[in-house]
Amino acid sequence: MAYVPGLEHDLFVSYAHADDVAWVRALEEGLRERVRQRLGLDVSIWQDTRSLRFGQSWPDEIAHALTRTAALVAVLTPSYSTSVWCKRERDQFLEQFPGGQGLNVGSIHRLLKIIKTPWDNNEHLRFFESLQHIDFYRKSDRAAIELWPGTDEFRLKVAEAAESIAALLRAMRRQREKVYVASPATDCFEHWEALQAELRTQGFDAQPEGPRDSAFADQLMREEMRGAMLSVHLLGAEFDAFAAHQINLAAELGIPLLFWAAKEARTQADERQQKLLAALAQGRGPDGAELPAGFQNLDGNPRSMIQEVLAALKPRPREEPPAATGSPRVYLLCDPTSARDAAFARTLRSGIIEQEKAIEVDLPEDDAASATAARQRHGELLRACDGLLLYREAAPAEWFLSQLPSLLYGERLLRRPPMRSKAVLVDDPTQLAGQPETITVIPRTPNFSVHDLEPFLAPLRANPRPHALA
Structure with missing residues (x-):
């Protein structure tokens, strides 16, 4: 190639x-x-x-x-x-x-x-x-x-x-690399202009050439989108029906999608925008249809958003998922930027491996080149694991809430077979109030030990088989 x-x-x-x-x-x-x-x-x-x-x-x-x-x-x-x-x-x-x-x-x-x-x-x-x-x-x-x-x-x-x-x-x-930057609501228009300008400065074919609205026919926008390697959608606090419509059009064409939510979108979004953000987090478009696999959700400030879009466009060798060994594989998901959580996760990983022998445990990367690279590795581990254990103690609540969709909808979002076991390990189970009762919650008590993970580990021991992608 x-x-x-x-x-x-x-x-x-x-x-x-x-x-x-x-x-x-x-x-x-x-x-x-x-x-x-x-x-x-x-x-x-x-x-x-x-x-x-x-x-x-x-x-x-x-x-x-x-x-x-x-x-x-x-x-x-x-x-x-x-x-x-x-x-x-x-x-x-x-x-x-x-x-x-x-x-x-x-x-x-x-x-x-x-x-x-x-x-x-x-x-x-x-x-x-x-x-x-x-x-x-x-x-x-x-x-x-x-x-x-x-x-x-x-x-x-x-x-x-x-x-x-x-x-x-x-x-x-x-x-030859086309990037479609969807026209946003007015509260994100300044960021749209800045992203368009930077993409063109970097030599990309940034489309469309000007802002679009409902006066433009769907067929015209499909032609502008067709062949794009990425479709970027900027979301603020203000719901915009045309911005939502562009998500549906890009999803219909199977274009990889990247969503960025401004800080205001997280704190001041109107009711319809909140519903849209929730749907996107669950892998569904504004029309309720499943989004193409591999979509990305970003937050952060506008400058970091531009850098993350550029990082997502950077060519990189294909990274292979962890090799199948015949042993069940656990993805112990924690916030690698939280020193306390990362240290406990490493200790817990060693404890699981020592007790179970036949179970392998992966942790998220703490030295990824960019947030985009970290998300890509996160997706690879989600695809490959047999069991997902989500852990939080000191990590920000926003991080924890952003990871729940991986636990709740990971199989559907990634179009992979069902995981054999899923659980949440937290010091305070009340933070899961309002979440589906189907989530297995394991409290991290003061006397916690690996044996407390029995509800999570037992299904992985039953009928051992190669992990999800084997």
């Missing part, structure tokens, strides 16, 4: 087959590794693994690859200058850009010249003379000496080329 969305390959390396293929392969592998280090994700480099270039006709596979690649890397040698195949590859790539339109991404060109061997009289400098190039040779008094793989000089030049390529691919990815 290519790093740049919508393409099949990130790089196509064009070279004369009369040249040293081993040198070209070393260049490709060096670029692959260095660009991956710069971007944090693998890149796709098209390779002629079936010796297509040695045929007599122009293979469709090569033509297709050239029209589905982000950048062409031309390895210039005297043989390249006379190669009919190299010219065909170059022409096929460039014909996508009539008049050169789209060939530049900002200040970066999508054709990069690697000078392996200079041409006579430095004529290679007159080949696409306006384009950047990187010399993979050094000059001596009598000749140009090529840089060979494995040398420090070669590695430095690979790093230089990788820097340019990574910048190009990053810019192209941003251009």
Whole structure:
């Protein structure tokens, strides 16, 4: 899969087959590794693994690859200058850009010249003379000496080329990443403008181009939403029917949803807005339909909201859920930012493992790179666990209430099989007044021990099986 969305390959390396293929392969592998280090994700480099270039006709596979690649890397040698195949590859790539339109991404060109061997009289400098190039040779008094793989000089030049390529691919990815920022009620309009401006500054395709209201047809808004990698909805204290309608439209299209509730929404929301916020917390849209899996609820100040949206858009390698071992797995959910709760949770984890032997226990991350990364890991642990134990003593009441939907509706929100056991461990059970009576509540008494968790642990021992995702 290519790093740049919508393409099949990130790089196509064009070279004369009369040249040293081993040198070209070393260049490709060096670029692959260095660009991956710069971007944090693998890149796709098209390779002629079936010796297509040695045929007599122009293979469709090569033509297709050239029209589905982000950048062409031309390895210039005297043989390249006379190669009919190299010219065909170059022409096929460039014909996508009539008049050169789209060939530049900002200040970066999508054709990069690697000078392996200079041409006579430095004529290679007159080949696409306006384009950047990187010399993979050094000059001596009598000749140009090529840089060979494995040398420090070669590695430095690979790093230089990788820097340019990574910048190009990053810019192209941003251009193709659409983010829909739904038009909010008037009390959030200033935050909407700030988020739109920051997304565009960062190079994202922020839609819509202007505020929308009920005068705009649903079909128009669906077209603006279609293909978005994220739909962001800003919610204040004021209920707005059109803002709610946009949530329904984005959910119908299956777009990942991110909701941000301003501080006023938590403390001053009108009755209808309170109902909307409650529904979203339970994974249901304004129309009562289930939201697409993976939605996120944010709070915090407007500046942190913008940073969290950017973090949610940042590409990251896919993290695997905990490996299935055949042992039941417990997710001991606490607030990792509360030192007292986190310390007790670590002690409790050790106690459960020591007593039960066959039960594994996971804790939330306390060193996640961002709140978005922490939420993603939280979702992975919810999907993988057989039992969920929610613990609170010193954590803020707001944190505790924000986690209850995971306990009450986690299976439905994540579309996963039912958990085998769920419980709440609290020092004061009265804080659960008004919650469904189906919740198993275990008081943390002054003489608390792991044996007090028997109502929670017993179902996990019965009929042992691999955890939820095994």
